[in-house]
Amino acid sequence: MRVVVLGGAGAMGRVCVKDLVASDVGEVVVADRDGALAEEVARDVRALAARPGSTVTAHAVDVTGDSLVDLLSGADVVCNCVNYTLNPTVMRAAAKAGTNYLDLGGLFHGTRTQLALADEMTDAGILCLLGMGATPGTMNVMAALGAGELDEVGSIRLRCGGSDPEPAQAALPAPYAIDTILDEFTMPAMVLAGGELAEAPAASDDEEFSFPEPVGAGIALLTLHSELATMPLTFRRLGLAELDFKVAFDAGMIARYRLVTALGLADTAPVTLEDGTEVVPRSLIKALAGTQRFSGRDIESLVVELAGTKGSRALTVRVEELSYPNATYGVGGADANTGIPPSIAAQMMARGAIKGTGVKAPEEVVPPVEYAAELARRNISIEVHVTQPA
Template sequence: MNKVVVLGATGTIGKVIVKDLVESNVDVIAADLELHKLEELKKWTNNRITIIPLNIKDEEKTKDVLRQGKVCVNATNYVFNIDVMKAAAAVGVSVLDLGGLFTRTKEQLKLDNEMKAADILSIVGMGSDPGTSNVFCRYGVEMLDSAEEIHIRYGSTTSGATFAFAIDTIIDEAVKNAQAVKDGNLVEIPPLADEEFTAFHEDIGVQKTYSIIHSELATLPTSFPSVKNITYKDTWDPDTIEKIKILDSLGLLQTEPVEIVGNSVVPRRQTVSLMQTVLSAKEKPQWGKDALLVEVKGIKDGNKASVRLELVTDCQDDWGVSATQYATAIPASIVAQMLLNGEVTEKGVKPAEQCIDPEKFLSYLKQKNVELYITYSETKKNSLVFA
């Protein structure tokens, strides 16, 4: 059956994945918890999808839904990544997700043999970053004779949105230690540390970027072991940082349950739930452009060289989605189509840089409403000739 099942289909990113798949003439089965949201999604896609209400915690129902497709795009919260992988393995359906925020990704990679035994592929992290960023890294590494450094940066001009995507993920990025490869060693650094100014495309400008926990650092050091320095940094609104610090200091982000009027309550869960409801109605962001920048430095023909790939994405007014939503959803849609078309053949658990052909991926990407800039620079040694 040549269909794509999208789990978490009505979420911030899931609905845009569904929309792009439909616009690409792919048959989609959209599954999520709330029927009324699924009905809204079906209307948004001109009734071109099949909708199925689904509680992802219902293992048997999840398997039944997955059996109806050939590929699964898991756009649920990353805490469900392993559950979805196991369900996909049980019914023989390849699956990709949007990332596991480093720690969960590490756990997913341990299921390689299980996925191979099921004769399926599970791609860990196939959104913007991780995802496009990983493919860009491979493109840069393959252009050089030897790569020595990989630096990933994300910038945005969107304003007025304190939490521009999944609140749970943003909180984790702000409070958990980040990782980086420095001098060949994977090290932990404090969250939002090692700040620097990054020069993005002129539409984005110079922005302050910070180290945060991210899934690329879970796979790139293994995929490219000779690269001695790998960093990931993102742009952060100072107001968002301050608000998260206040919530954390008040204990409203703790994950251990507390007793309230005889009931066991997890403060973090209650806080996030309340914020999702209140902010969705309150915040009116001024959408801008996003830029994903990957720079790979190394040696080419004996000279120092650099490959710089930058993807600039604008908000999609006709769809009513932000640049971040579009930039994250499009790669997942592209790779789902590549899997349907037999253009990805590996089995097991793989990050994008190990299983996605960069040239093929870029050929799809260039058909989307994005701007891609690739710059190669080389510093040649001066030759001195003495008479």
């Protein structure tokens, strides 16, 4: 089995690499635009190899260049962990190489662009699995797992939250990519209401939501996410009419990001200062905030709540996930929750447990029970609770 990880020296890519190497994958290729950093990651992870015959190699690659097709040729799967705006470019290279593909998501609009490439990927005879991290990814599979308990599904609520005992002490907390957070607070969210997709204000509809302990309660906000690009299509046959996605933050962080966006500091258009200097507000904010990460002791939780019927009975299904720190890989729950799933899915694709051609979403083709068992082996648990409303 040969798996190429693009962006393999990045935060999520290197977690994916570690899991592949530790999972007895015969050949893992760490590919990154920074060749020296890729070599460093490859050197560091070789000790995790499950058997002596496994190989870990490093390659410098520009995913927009012609060399990408050559790199992907002969691989079973490419795990694309680079910026989502490059997803279509990498998909087309994978098609030319005849290599199955997966990524970490396209932030709704990007995912819709990728869905439009279905015929092209089918003609190439490859499977492209869109959004196979935590959310999208595990969240989608959890929805499929919950839907399996019902004959009809009227509504689905998707929630993501976490807790960190040692949060970064910063004026503007950025526990993950600050660009992503700023997008979540500025780009209109999408919701499914009455069976129709509609825009909603960014970071709106505050809701106090209870995650399983030890994460507990958080304030969840509507944000733009890839699940809304695929799940209305997948679950339309079950009668899905209502769907939304919310991510939870603490009140202090919400207030600070709302102030930043209200002042226009999340904007990407240049602003001319009194002395004639041009400054991009978002670039300034990013420079001042610096690089921050979770502490490594953080725990992340995903929750999917489905309301529907089984026969003549109305039922509510709550699927809960908890991702704990992974000491073997040296990461906290959030990084494990996003970096491990692409490794699991790539291995399932390579051995034929995930089948198909064209462009697919996780809820369509990932076997939920087998996938959940693989997560459990890596300290990520999923539980399903079915109740009948009073």
